[in-house]
Amino acid sequence: MSFQEPLQSATAQKIETARQKKDKGDQAYKQGDTKGALMPYHEALMFLKGLDKNALESIGVGSSAPPPKDKDGKEIKEKTEVDELIEKIYANMSACHLKNENWKRVVATADQVLSKNETHYKVLYRKGKALGELGFHEKAVKILEVVKEKSPADAVAVDEAIAKFRKLDKESERAHKNKMRGFLNRPEKEKASAADA
Incomplete structure (x- = not known):
C-alpha cells in the first residue's frame, strides 16, 4: 500500500460524507424545515473545507493540467466537484436564511456563492x-x-x-x-x- 492510498481513501470518504449531509439538508428543506436544514449543510461544509487540491487530483476530482485560458488570455478557474458541491450548499443555505428572514446571513452565504459563480x-x-x-x-x-x-x-x-x-x-x-x-x-x-x- 502506497502513502497515497490512505490519503485518497480519506479524501473520498470526506466527500461522500459531505454529500450525505447535503442530501439530509435538502430533505429537511423540502419538508419545510429550513432551520433543521442548516445544521447538515454546515456539517457538510466542515467536511469539504480545506480538502487538499493535490489529494483531490489523486482521486480524479481535480485536474493537474494547467488551467485553460479564455480569449483574452485570462485563466479560467476550473471547478472541481468539491467546488460545485460547496457552491450548491451555500446557495441552499442562502435560501434557508431567506425563508427565515435572517438577512445578514443571506448576504454572507450569497457572497460565498457569488465569489465562485457571479x-x-x-x-x-x-x-x-x-x-x-x-x-x-x-x-x-x-x-x-x-x-x-x-x-x-x-x-x-x-x-x-x-x-x-x-x-x-x-x-x-x-x-x-x-x-x-x-x-x-x-x-x-x-x-x-x-x-x-
Whole structure:
C-alpha cells in the first residue's frame, strides 16, 4: 500500500460524507424545515473545507493540467466537484436564511456563492432582496436590475422587489426630510441643545 492510498481513501470518504449531509439538508428543506436544514449543510461544509487540491487530483476530482485560458488570455478557474458541491450548499443555505428572514446571513452565504459563480442569478436575487430588507434600498435595486437584465425569466418577482424597495427608499427619504425640516424650524437655543445631545 502506497502513502497515497490512505490519503485518497480519506479524501473520498470526506466527500461522500459531505454529500450525505447535503442530501439530509435538502430533505429537511423540502419538508419545510429550513432551520433543521442548516445544521447538515454546515456539517457538510466542515467536511469539504480545506480538502487538499493535490489529494483531490489523486482521486480524479481535480485536474493537474494547467488551467485553460479564455480569449483574452485570462485563466479560467476550473471547478472541481468539491467546488460545485460547496457552491450548491451555500446557495441552499442562502435560501434557508431567506425563508427565515435572517438577512445578514443571506448576504454572507450569497457572497460565498457569488465569489465562485457571479452568474448565479437566483442567489444574486436573494442577496438583493436581503440588502433591501436591511435598509440598503439603492444597493438592492441596482443588484435586482442586473438580475432582471440577465435573467428575464425572473422579471415578475424582481419587479415586485424593485417597486417595494423604491417605495421604502422614498418613504425613508421623506421621513428624513421632515425630521430635518422640523429641526431647522426650531429656535436657535433648541438647535444648540439638540446638537449637543
